[in-house]
Amino acid sequence: MSQNSEEKRQVKTLERERLDLGRLVKVGEAGLRIVGDSVRRTDDVLKATGKLKYAADYPQEGFLHGKILRSPYPHALIRSIDVSKARELPGVVCALTGGDVPGRNGFGAILPDQPVICQDKVRYIGDGVALVAAESERIAQKALELIRVEYEELPAVFDPRDALAEGAPKIHETGNQISLDKLRKGDVEAGFAQADVILERTYQVPFLEHAYMEPDCCWAIPQPDGTMMVEGPMQAPFAVRRNVAPVLGVPINMVRARQIHMGGGFGGKEDSPIDLCCRAAVLAKHTGRPVRISLEREEVTLQTCKRHPMIMELKVGVTKDGKLTAFKSTVYDEQGAYASLGPKIPPAGGSHVHAMVMSPGPYEIENCWVDAYLCYTNHPYGGAMRGFGAPQVHIAHEQMMDELAAELGMDPVDIRRKNAFKLGSKTATSQVLDQSVGLRETLDACEERFGWSQRSDSAGWVDAAKTKRRGVGVAMGWYRTSIGTGGDACGANVHVHEDGSVILYSGITEMGQGAFTVLPQICAEALGVELEDVRLVKPDTDLVPESGPTVGSRSTTLMGNAIILACRQVRESLDQKAAEMLGVEPERLVFCGRKVFDRDNPDGKALEFRQVAAAAMASGMRLIGQGWWAPPKASLDPETGQGSPYFVYTYSTHMAEVEVDVQTGEVTVTDYVAAFDVGKAINPKALEGQIEGGVAMGLGYALMEKVVLENGMPQNMSLQNYLIPTMLDMPDLKPLVLEQTNQHGPYGAKGIGEMPNIPATPAVINAVANACGGRVRSLPANPEAVFWAIRELGGPPQD
Amino acid sequence: MKIPIEFVVNGEPQALFVKPNHTLLDVLRDDLGLLGAKKGCGEGKCGTCTVIMDGKPVNSCLILAPRADGSDIITVEGLADGEPHPMQKAFVEQGAVQCGFCTPGMIMTACALLDEKSDPSEEEIRLALSGNLCRCTGYAKIVEAVQVCAQRIQQDKGA
Numbered sequence: 001m002s003q004n005s006e007e008k009r010q011v012k013t014l015e016r017e018r019l020d021l022g023r024l025v026k027v028g029e030a031g032l033r034i035v036g037d038s039v040r041r042t043d044d045v046l047k048a049t050g051k052l053k054y055a056a057d058y059p060q061e062g063f064l065h066g067k068i069l070r071s072p073y074p075h076a077l078i079r080s081i082d083v084s085k086a087r088e089l090p091g092v093v094c095a096l097t098g099g100d101v102p103g104r105n106g107f108g109a110i111l112p113d114q115p116v117i118c119q120d121k122v123r124y125i126g127d128g129v130a131l132v133a134a135e136s137e138r139i140a141q142k143a144l145e146l147i148r149v150e151y152e153e154l155p156a157v158f159d160p161r162d163a164l165a166e167g168a169p170k171i172h173e174t175g176n177q178i179s180l181d182k183l184r185k186g187d188v189e190a191g192f193a194q195a196d197v198i199l200e201r202t203y204q205v206p207f208l209e210h211a212y213m214e215p216d217c218c219w220a221i222p223q224p225d226g227t228m229m230v231e232g233p234m235q236a237p238f239a240v241r242r243n244v245a246p247v248l249g250v251p252i253n254m255v256r257a258r259q260i261h262m263g264g265g266f267g268g269k270e271d272s273p274i275d276l277c278c279r280a281a282v283l284a285k286h287t288g289r290p291v292r293i294s295l296e297r298e299e300v301t302l303q304t305c306k307r308h309p310m311i312m313e314l315k316v317g318v319t320k321d322g323k324l325t326a327f328k329s330t331v332y333d334e335q336g337a338y339a340s341l342g343p344k345i346p347p348a349g350g351s352h353v354h355a356m357v358m359s360p361g362p363y364e365i366e367n368c369w370v371d372a373y374l375c376y377t378n379h380p381y382g383g384a385m386r387g388f389g390a391p392q393v394h395i396a397h398e399q400m401m402d403e404l405a406a407e408l409g410m411d412p413v414d415i416r417r418k419n420a421f422k423l424g425s426k427t428a429t430s431q432v433l434d435q436s437v438g439l440r441e442t443l444d445a446c447e448e449r450f451g452w453s454q455r456s457d458s459a460g461w462v463d464a465a466k467t468k469r470r471g472v473g474v475a476m477g478w479y480r481t482s483i484g485t486g487g488d489a490c491g492a493n494v495h496v497h498e499d500g501s502v503i504l505y506s507g508i509t510e511m512g513q514g515a516f517t518v519l520p521q522i523c524a525e526a527l528g529v530e531l532e533d534v535r536l537v538k539p540d541t542d543l544v545p546e547s548g549p550t551v552g553s554r555s556t557t558l559m560g561n562a563i564i565l566a567c568r569q570v571r572e573s574l575d576q577k578a579a580e581m582l583g584v585e586p587e588r589l590v591f592c593g594r595k596v597f598d599r600d601n602p603d604g605k606a607l608e609f610r611q612v613a614a615a616a617m618a619s620g621m622r623l624i625g626q627g628w629w630a631p632p633k634a635s636l637d638p639e640t641g642q643g644s645p646y647f648v649y650t651y652s653t654h655m656a657e658v659e660v661d662v663q664t665g666e667v668t669v670t671d672y673v674a675a676f677d678v679g680k681a682i683n684p685k686a687l688e689g690q691i692e693g694g695v696a697m698g699l700g701y702a703l704m705e706k707v708v709l710e711n712g713m714p715q716n717m718s719l720q721n722y723l724i725p726t727m728l729d730m731p732d733l734k735p736l737v738l739e740q741t742n743q744h745g746p747y748g749a750k751g752i753g754e755m756p757n758i759p760a761t762p763a764v765i766n767a768v769a770n771a772c773g774g775r776v777r778s779l780p781a782n783p784e785a786v787f788w789a790i791r792e793l794g795g796p797p798q799d
Numbered sequence: 800m801k802i803p804i805e806f807v808v809n810g811e812p813q814a815l816f817v818k819p820n821h822t823l824l825d826v827l828r829d830d831l832g833l834l835g836a837k838k839g840c841g842e843g844k845c846g847t848c849t850v851i852m853d854g855k856p857v858n859s860c861l862i863l864a865p866r867a868d869g870s871d872i873i874t875v876e877g878l879a880d881g882e883p884h885p886m887q888k889a890f891v892e893q894g895a896v897q898c899g900f901c902t903p904g905m906i907m908t909a910c911a912l913l914d915e916k917s918d919p920s921e922e923e924i925r926l927a928l929s930g931n932l933c934r935c936t937g938y939a940k941i942v943e944a945v946q947v948c949a950q951r952i953q954q955d956k957g958a
Binding site: 038054213262265266719726730 | 877900
């Protein structure tokens with residue numbers, strides 16, 4: 001076997017001694033037993049044996065099948081719709097148009113601007129104009145063909161800059177510009193005056209598809225009491241419920257949303273289940289029967305959200321010794337047809353504001369100026385996708401750092417070290433980073449492990465025949481934990497039973513990231529029981545407290561804290577009872593490994609956890625705990641973009657080595673090191689899995705992925721022509737995990753779900769430029785783009 | 800119109816009438832209730848529907864049901880013999896499973912590889928499994944799982 005896990009992967013704690021500063025965490029004298037251990041995931045055996053049920057595996061007897069008639073035009077008025085022929089087809093139970101929606105004819109993760117069924121106009125190819133429910137999918141499909149729609153085509157807009165132009169066709173009544181968000185720090189012109197070198201560059205990134213392996217499938221089942229139950233693979237059951245209720249015209253308590261295990265989400269299943277559940281619920285309401293809507297792979301591409309494309313115009317100034325003096329950027333963030341997760345939820349929620357906040361990078365810069373436009377076009381719409389606006393802006397600033405370094409004749413690592421955040425740094429929003437800032441440490445660790453200086457010296461031709469050149473690239477990054485909405489709370493319930501077993505109620509969903517393992521780990525640790533004592537109740541809005549969405553790298557940190565608070569409530573009863581039973585002060589008690597004992601006399605009498613639980617229950621003491629946790633207050637001035645939008649950040653440095661075939665433009669990533677400051681690794685193996693998967697996604701973004709659109713129509717709707725990395729595309733990846741404790745996190749943890757794919761893309765692009773001289777500023781750097789980038793230079797370097 | 804076929808699935812002989820436009824995947828999932836093989840794309844690109852047909856891994860979404868007549872099929876449900884198959888164990892132990900949607904197909908391809916070559920190199924593993932897409936793991940732990948399983952089978956043979 002090649003170099004394997006233990007030797008390849010390293011976890012290094014930087015500041016464990018600061019754990020006791022934690023607002024929530026008191027480290028037990030016995031230390032941590034379950035947190036920090038790579039315990040096996042709770043559902044892996046079911047998955048490996050094929051027994052775990054995904055949505056498509058649930059029985060369909062008695063279900064009607066829902067289908068959506070989609071607009072063939074990117075922008076058109078609906079003159080008339082005739083569904084009468086469809087209704088006459090045997091097996092069709094209903095065919096609905098816009099007027100048939102019982103409540104609000106609109107849904108959306110932030111603004112309800114997307115019609116459940118379009119009534120007067122369509123705004124992208126894929127917009128739903130009629131819904132059909134039939135006894136089989138085949139009949140439903142046939143019924144769609146019998147619906148007659150008369151459209152009047154309108155001029156369409158496909159570029160955000162065109163959408164902002166005067167006289168541009170208006171996509172929504174509110175206008176094409178959703179927002180212009182501004183960030184102003186210092187005096188950017190004064191900053192440019194101090195600079196020795198000023199570069200201006202434009203970087204561009206396309207729409208990306210999430211390409212989760214499991215196509216979407218949701219259903220609605222009317223209940224006898226009038227409740228509507230909606231189920232499906234979903235990242236945000238509470239957001240689904242919040243949309244389905246008004247669409248049906250009923251209060252929130254008449255909708256029940258339950259998560260079915262997800263076959264991947266990556267942000268996409270925050271949004272698409274809202275769409276499918278609203279539509280299925282409307283059909284179920286009309287027919288009084290369960291209705292299932294299942295999308296084919298091509299329909300997923302056509303209908304659901306994507307990663308936002310952006311055009312980013314940067315102007316950055318630097319002194320000759322590499323100190324950044326001014327950062328200016330105009331960002332055109334293309335929302336597409338509907339608002340989805342783009343717009344702002346004050347003070348700093350929504351992908352657009354997040355992108356603006358992150359856009360100058362993890363660097364100390366006195367003078368920053370950003371104008372970030374978010375606007376509608378007639379393309380499919382941008383939603384949440386791993387990184388939520390951050391990968392795009394990192395692709396710009398991390399390439400710019402390399403371009404500046406080249407201009408100065410500096411090493412790309414040195415220019416980053418010169419400017420990188422450290423403890424006490426002020427961000428572009430003037431937030432003072434007062435804790436858990438391990439960015440420079442990730443750079444040091446990466447540099448050493450990768451062997452940067454030797455590697456960068458040996459860049460150049462690989463072969464004597466001069467067909468391939470080798471190069472190295474570095475990129476840094478930061479990513480928030482939480483979503484910056486000001487109301488980002490997470491709730492958990494913990495029930496302890498008289499036999500010592502525990503039920504944990506959490507609304508955080510599982511999409512493969514490991515939440516159903518990591519959250520019980522935290523619960524078991526906080527109570528002092530074993531992992532197998534904790535059973536997790538799956539997300540069900542009727543059973544679990546509001547937990548918010550499973551997004552924003554927030555689950556482990558926010559839900560972890562809520563769980564600890566819930567456990568602490570139960571512990572109050574248990575502490576009191578155990579203190580009585582042992583005859584010691586409650587402060588001296590240690591709960592660990594199902595035992596309760598006196599910390600000053602660890603070898604003395606120990607109680608069983610279950611004994612204490614049973615005695616507390618018999619005394620009528622509370623054994624149900626409820627924890628709610630919200631991050632420290634978020635702030636962001638709407639005029640200047642100044643404030644503290646997110647309470648803590650994860651930091652990372654990546655280094656990549658590539659080989660570029662200068663004749664074909666083909667790029668092979670040959671080696672890779674990625675270092676992270678994660679606060680605390682609750683489950684190191686699951687964490688590594690996040691790193692490895694995130695890097696793969698970032699590599700796809702760099703080299704191959706793009707939803708190709710022509711007149712608003714996706715040209716590569718299947719996995720046949722929307723390419724994602726295969727096993728052959730992935731290098732030997734060495735993850736490095738550093739732990740610089742987050743004082744607000746459970747056991748010191750910060751978020752990790754999204755960080756890994758963010759620096760991966762620019763690290764690879766920078767390595768390509770280092771190898772062949774050609775820089776691809778409009779992604780992806782596929783062979784054609786690299787080929788032309790080399791040709792633009794008049795050929796590859798000859799040294 | 801339905802066509803009669805006879806084939807063996809996970810060691811059990813089956814005689815069915817199948818629709819000519821149905822695929823082997825449809826038959827396994829809808830007629831036999833074997834839900835381990837998944838439909839991720841329906842056009843043989845993602846590999847989530849992989850089963851072993853006469854010793855070779857195939858995309859069952861690309862095999863028309865009548866073509867399965869006379870064949871011997873193994874699905875993920877047919878691997879475990881009381882306890883999970885060594886490949887399934889290795890996937891679990893190495894942390895090679897995330898969302899799990901690709902896992903059954905990935906495991907079937909890996910088993911077919913080891914049946915053909917008990918000690919594959921890393922390159923051979925990557926090549927053999929390159930038709931199975933995974934969006935979650937970056938493949939690192941999947942490669943390790945196959946290596947660990949191969950080693951174990953070798954050791955068991957030696958012992």
